[in-house]
Amino acid sequence: MTKVAGLFGWPVEHSLSPGMQNAAFAAAELDYTYVPFAVPPARLAEAVQAIRALGLVGANVTIPHKIEVMQYLDEITENARRIGAVNTIVNQNGYLIGHNTDGDGFIHSLREQAVAVVGRQILMLGAGGAARAVAAGLLAAGCSKVIVAARALERAQELTQHFTGMPVEAQLWSDLDESGLLQKTDILINATPLGMSPHTDQMPSINWELLNPTAVICDLVYNPLVTQFLRYASQRGHKVITGEGMLAGQGALAFQLWTGKTAPFSIMLSAVQQHFPIF
Ligand code: NAP
Numbered sequence: 001m002t003k004v005a006g007l008f009g010w011p012v013e014h015s016l017s018p019g020m021q022n023a024a025f026a027a028a029e030l031d032y033t034y035v036p037f038a039v040p041p042a043r044l045a046e047a048v049q050a051i052r053a054l055g056l057v058g059a060n061v062t063i064p065h066k067i068e069v070m071q072y073l074d075e076i077t078e079n080a081r082r083i084g085a086v087n088t089i090v091n092q093n094g095y096l097i098g099h100n101t102d103g104d105g106f107i108h109s110l111r112e113q114a115v116a117v118v119g120r121q122i123l124m125l126g127a128g129g130a131a132r133a134v135a136a137g138l139l140a141a142g143c144s145k146v147i148v149a150a151r152a153l154e155r156a157q158e159l160t161q162h163f164t165g166m167p168v169e170a171q172l173w174s175d176l177d178e179s180g181l182l183q184k185t186d187i188l189i190n191a192t193p194l195g196m197s198p199h200t201d202q203m204p205s206i207n208w209e210l211l212n213p214t215a216v217i218c219d220l221v222y223n224p225l226v227t228q229f230l231r232y233a234s235q236r237g238h239k240v241i242t243g244e245g246m247l248a249g250q251g252a253l254a255f256q257l258w259t260g261k262t263a264p265f266s267i268m269l270s271a272v273q274q275h276f277p278i279f
Contacts, residue, residue: 106134
């Protein structure tokens, strides 16, 4: 019998996950299907209950349900708890476990591009939900330090407080030049929406003259695939990592949790890439 994984969001019409997951199931010759469900916030509890009632293998959870859904699950992984959100539910015979694959999805995309994380110093621009997930992934993967820079120091501190005892520091973005941190950065990540369509001419402001010339530059924004930030970094000779790898990576890890099989990452990446302009 066909196994079903769902996507709970509100709205869900524009999600790329159905195309990505169904392409992966087909490529892996698995009798699974992935179905988007538009779940109004007031009906989230019922939708979670339906995973058990209908025997879904699990579900992805997207905006606006990622935090709210946690109260309806039987178990939350330590990683998802640290990130403060769940993006993947796994149904183990009616016992629902909440995972978060966003941060590890980012690490997955770095590995695919042969970018090492162990011992590397990271500078993260932005301190929202995506930054928190990526910080969790980087710290778990063994980076030496994550510096979280935000335009308000309190916002960066709000993030770092979730990683007590780990090598993570809050930094005021406007003080970066004097901090000496740009020179020490091995991996620089844009975790703000700057540059996202339709504002494709925007990019995070940093002093490129001070930045370590061998730093790898990553953008979490994936629409467009190559942002102004990455285009400029590339012109300056930096290796760049585009945002769609994280999207495909989080999907690949969800696929693995539901099926127990290695995901066909390149198929998932192509499914995502088809949807976006290069610029
Ligand atoms: P969020 O929770 O709204 O956080 C956005 C962060 O960016 C906040 O820290 C915000 O600062 C900062 N920011 C916004 N505009 C800024 C500006 N003009 N200058 C400086 N900082 C600014 O959003 P999110 O969920 O973390 O997502 C951030 C971006 O990541 C999204 O736009 C999306 O493109 C991308 N993303 C990608 C993936 C993927 O799979 N590749 C997954 C999730 C998200 P304040 O707190 O001061 O407002």
